[in-house]
Amino acid sequence: MTVNTYLSNTGWLYRFDPRAKIFFLALLLGWVFLPVTLTGLGCMLLLILFTALSNPGPRFVRSTFTSILPMIIFMVLFAPFNVRSGKGLITIRSFVLLTEEGALQALRLAIRFISITYLATLFFATTPMPEILLALQWYRLPYNASLIITLAFTYIPFIADGFAQIEESHRLREAGAHLERKRIGKIRSLIPTLTSSLVLALRSIPTLALSLELRGYGRANKRTRYHNLSSYRRTFTDFLISGMIPVISFLVFKA
Structure with missing residues (x-):
């Protein structure tokens, strides 16, 4: 991510x-x-x-x-x-x-x-993002809270970028198959894209958990800063x- x-x-x-x-x-x-x-x-x-x-x-x-x-x-x-x-x-x-x-x-x-x-x-x-994290901690915001905020603004663009790529791949795969669709058909065609995006989000959960762990989330000892x-x-x-x-x-x- x-x-x-x-x-x-x-x-x-x-x-x-x-x-x-x-x-x-x-x-x-x-x-x-x-x-x-x-x-x-x-x-x-x-x-x-x-x-x-x-x-x-x-x-x-x-x-x-x-x-x-x-x-x-x-x-x-x-x-x-x-x-x-x-x-x-x-x-x-x-x-x-x-x-x-x-x-x-x-x-x-x-x-x-x-x-x-x-x-x-x-x-x-x-x-x-690292400087945003340090600035939020300077304002006495707890490290865990500031870490979640900064990771959220990294994770959301990651999901949005993944959705755009999935949508583009489905569009290329179906090019020329249905030139004229009704509105219901267009809405129905979004289901595979949304399903693939959901799978991408679920598969990225371990990566997100690993990112939190590597950044010291949940540790009892005080985190050092370089x-x-x-x-x-x-x-x-x-x-x-x-x-x-x-x-x-x-x-x-x-x-």
Whole structure:
């Protein structure tokens, strides 16, 4: 299980202290839910996208957006209809189909969702898993808990990558056999893929257990460390930047 979310690059975010990065991530995740203007949310999203473009790169931005695009479409299509009050934008005779407040609310929800997604994926794409583990322990999180968290973000991409490979192999195997399928047939064709994915997940359980054992999970004695975070020399500066950006942006864009 060597698949993980880390993308090697040389951007400035890769040189940011992981401890300050976790602090920065927590502040920004809370910031998007504060009473700020829609303009402020948009500016924060642009800043996040610029950071993503200048660090992991355009391919990361494109793949992340593609993965959440169905959810964004679903949100934009159905969220506006939950707000029925306000100025009507689209009306059918006397029935108000879409209001201005509903459209703005849907836009706000979409920006928040995109921002949260890119914040989380940026953190794991620019921070190696061993350093995430050390940073979580620096915040006094128990070793077993931090180990499970980091392994989960390694195991989930492994299963997703395996599912994609299985789906592609089944598609190539059945190429030309059924050019036109009904919807029920398409759903039925997913059963072999899901079965193979389940078998892959079950067969990887011993490997996952071995990974936990090799990393010291369940041992009574204290685990020693070879790697540490002493190579990061600007810890105070990184923490200061992590605190200043959310505070200043909130003071500028508060509603």
